[in-house]
Amino acid sequence: MSTIESRLAELGVTLPDAPAPAANYVPYVIVGDMVYVSGQVSANADGFIKGKVGADMTTEQGAEAAKRCAISLLAQLKAACGGDIDRLVRVVKLVGFVNSTPDYVEQPKVINGASDFLVAALGDAGRHARSAVSAAALPLGVAVEIEAIFQIK
Template identity: 45%
Template sequence: MTRIEQALSQQGIELPETAAPVGAYVPALRVGEFIYTSGQLPFVDGQLVTIGLLGDEVDVEGGYDAARTAAMNALAAVRSLTGDLDLIEQIVKVTGFVASTPSFTDQPKVINGASEFFGEFFGKRGEHARSAVGVAALPMGSPVEIELIVKVRSDI
């Protein structure tokens, strides 16, 4: 077990297997030293943890938790290519999409669920650039979707 996975385990977190794509794409793709993930939803055991729009059916806390879960799924997609999370040199960019009502403006607070997760387990390597974007709807009614750009060691 890698150091990152041991730290996750100590907090009671076990990364899932990478979700099978529901369309014509791959969960993650490596190009040189970078891994790009497809958008990851907050699935646990094949089910969305919550459904709905922020500012309506889902509150900021529920969105935050969903973003954290989606971040775990994105990390699992990275692991599917590296086999070892300790090979991550830097979480470079997090893009978070938040399904929300037109009047909802706390998208950054929601996506903090992902950002703080990476900071907690990767420290300085978890610091990243970020976008938190409000959208009208996401696949299957998900309240959030997270995608990553991660730099990995070049010798793998």
């Protein structure tokens, strides 16, 4: 088991298989030492995590949905690295979209679910630049979608 996957296991997380793309795009693109991962939507073993934060979901529930996006991002990274996730140098950037009501203003707290998880799992390599924005709707009615840029060796 890799060092990163050992740390994930300590946190009670096992990486799932990387989700397949749902349309005409690729799940990731590698350019030099950078991996650009397509947006990963909130999902768990039971299916998509749907809802609108500020209406039928709390900020805390949104943060848990964002954490699930981060787990999918790491699964895609592992696939991009041919199964060797320890090639990760650092998380460079996250762009997070929150399906929220027009008056909801805590998008950063929702995306903290992903950011906090990545720092807990990866230490300083998990610290990153990021954006957290509202969306009137997201694909399939999911609560959160996050894309990422990673540096690998």
